[in-house]
Amino acid sequence: MRRDSFDTSAFTHRERPKREPKPVLRLLRRRALLAPLLAAGLCLLGGLGGCKPKKADSDSSLPRNQTLYIGGRQWGPPSSINPLAPQPDWPAISGVKLMYETLFFYDLLTGKMVPLLAESYTETPDSFEVLLHEKARWSDGKPVTGEDIKYTFDLGKKHKDIPIAPIWTYLSAVRLPEVEAGSVPAGGHPRRILFEFNKEKKNPLVVLDAFEEYRMLPKHVIEPLLASVNGDMNEFLKIKFHDPKQAVVSGPYRIHSIENEKIALVRRDDYWGNEVLHGGKLPGPKYIVHPVYKSNDHFSIALQQGRLDVSSTFIPRIWLKQPKGVGTWFSKPPYYLGSAIPMLFLNVTHPPLNDVRMRRAMGFSINYTDIRELAVSGYSEPLRPGLILPFGLESKYFSEEDAKKYGTWFDVDRAKQLLKEAGYRPVWNDKGELVETRDAQGNKVPTVYIKSPTGWTDWESIVRIVVRSMRAAGIDARERFVDASLFWGALYTGTFDMIMWTPHSQPTPSKPWSRMDYVMATADFAPEGEKMFKNFGRFNNPKAPGYVPRIDELIQTIPVMKGEELAKGLRELNALFMQYQPTLPLVYRADQLYEFSTKVWEGFPTSENPYAPPQVPGDRMGTELLWHIRAKGTN
């Protein structure tokens, strides 16, 4: 620690004080010497002060064999679990169904909607009709009714700034036919909910996504709370929901305690779904705890020491942890089940990226094997061209023929050939390094910069490999790592040459359409400088020359297609993507990494025992595993 340097020369001339200090000063002097001792005593108290007791249940210690520790879903000190907040804390974050529940689960292994609050839905050309479970209950004992569902959706109609609002682009109304017809059974409650599609923008896929995505809220709690702040959503969002009276939920767990170091949940033994969905069984863990650590490393150490049971953090070279009881979905490479495609969005208005030949040359120049093996520890299937995953549910839409005909893959000679045909000429120095690229007229082609957030280390390594690959092929590309806050602005406003992003990574019923929509949609087209939340590279501007209307047409019609027609539509759209190459897919990645330790709990789903998809317990369908895992040494 610091110690101020001390100039002894000031004391070379020493002089005894002429008088003894006054008694008071003498006392002070003693005091000064005593002070550190006093402070030391105080600090012990201070130490205890640091761990001052906070609100908690009567049980202040959580037995290890009744507690499931999960990690990777909460990175900072908790601030709010308001279910309407755009970025609440775990377990109120989007996708987690431990407290608030959605109408359905989506099983990414089978592609089916699995009942949760709702037991079934029927589809008509203009609507979905959802039927709620009769026995679904809130934690205060009141039934979950159609009114709650209608209220939750209608909130987004009124308040355009809450997460559920965007669904109203695709819905015209949410209605309760039983209430309208006066046919609600006596003593019962409305259970049928009709979701009417917006006729101009008919998109059943997005509505299915909404059934799986948005958590339903108790009208009888939220409505008075909102009224108490005069319906002002900004004021409402300041309510933290730490008070159990506010956090009335329908899910299997409720808050046990919230501290800066961890969030703890406790099982609700009277959860309605135990009876209805799980044959009377209780979830294995009585408590679920999410410790708040500061870095990936801490979660990684905790998992390997068995202090963490399930995690979704990036752990390099996971195979080295296998002997310590750490497991993943596959016990062999790629270890994780991919569901998303991290890629480079190219701003197609910036030269030379406006030239499709340059974009395709880039596609051929990148060493995808290096990315897979070096940047992501091999946690990816080998990359294939296009936006459709060549494995899992989507593989039935993947066309080998199209990939060969239109796609790009790592082939430097092909990349150089394409550049040459397009008139680009790289200039190399004596050491064989790229100096610049010139175009057909001999002018310098602008250097293209790849933006990526500082400190996102796996992306940083990906970008470095891409830059090295492109430069080796003669393309003047450079990395530009920017502060995360600048990154978001650049992404949405399109102020970049190339930028890293993973489009629509969550596994939802609308894949692969929603991924393609995210990459190529022109619906809310905005020029560079204004915000646009899809198609960041401003591809296929409807008002610019070279507009390809067929792409938009397919994006609009695929959601209502079925069967053979759907396969054909997706194939055509994917082929168009490959021909125009508006983005550069780089690798596959699991939306959520999933690794577990079998030190305390056993029975986690794996590819050999796939009773639930690889998702952290509580996240989406991963909730299911809570009823299957058991502490070691119990039944």
Place this chain on the structure above:
Amino acid sequence: MLANYPTLRHILGRAGWYFVTFLVAVTINFFLPRLGDANPIDTIIARASAGSSDAVAQKKIAESYLKEFRLIQLDDQGEIIRDAKGDPIKTGLAEQFVSYLVMSLKGDLGTSILQYPKKVSEIIKDALPWTLTLQLPTIIFGWLVGNLLGALAAYKRGVFDRVLYPLALLASAVPAFCVGILLVYVFGIRLEWFPAVGGYDDSMVPNLSWEFISSASYYYVLPFLSIFLIVLGGQAIGMRSMCIYELGTDYVKYAKLLGIRESKILFYMFRNAMLPQLTGLALALGAMVGGALITEMIFSYPGLGMAVLTAIQGNDYSVITGCTLLVTVTVLIANFSVDILVGLLDPRIRAAQGGGSK
């Protein structure tokens, strides 16, 4: 009039200077983070509105946050003042500074941008106990033990000194993160004698039970050692050289010739060598609230250092200025107390300030 009260004059004079320093520091605190081109409000707006492509909703979200952080002008009713085009009028930097000053003086540190809707004061209140728990005992024990060992080494010389001195030199020279990481690696991960991260067992809910206190103490060993060793080393070296200097002085020689007890001489010497060490201690205690960032990071201690780091990474202006304000104030208070205390304790300085004897 004050001429008759030199001590008071001295104190007031110092206080005046400290107030000026405070104002300069506050100004720098405010403007420094704003010099970059990052816009934290953009970040939360981006996060809050991700997925919503409705332009009107976008604008509404943006305005509500701008209003919340007083970045656009409001009228007396709290309504947004708009220009002819209906766009809100932005608050200038100077006006932001004035409102920041007014708020700071009222003790209102504002709302965090990153951890919205948490108050900055809440964040500080949560983080401060960790920082104090981590550092106060380490600094004080390190200081005490280090000074005692240093004085002993200087007085005893011989084997004791020859062993202690290089060890202390090593301890003080090794950077904090290095000691921390080595301790974690050896005792936390390899040997698994002590937990590698955290402040207490994850299965505990903080309370005043014996189990909890013992768990917290157990978790405290490694972080404590990582700072303690370094403080100890530095203090021991400083005290040793101070004492060696004192040993050569006439009063010690005289006392020895008089045959005064060794412990008594040691006490005299200790007292004289203490002054600069005491200054160092007070300053260290003042700077302590800044947090031991590296140690906090290594051990996942959610103290102030981490809070500031997260805030800087996310351009969370209100948290940055709030924490730096706290650090500024405590450092200034510590300096001020040292100034006054040293004046009171050291007759020579008092004499010099008082314009000689009176």
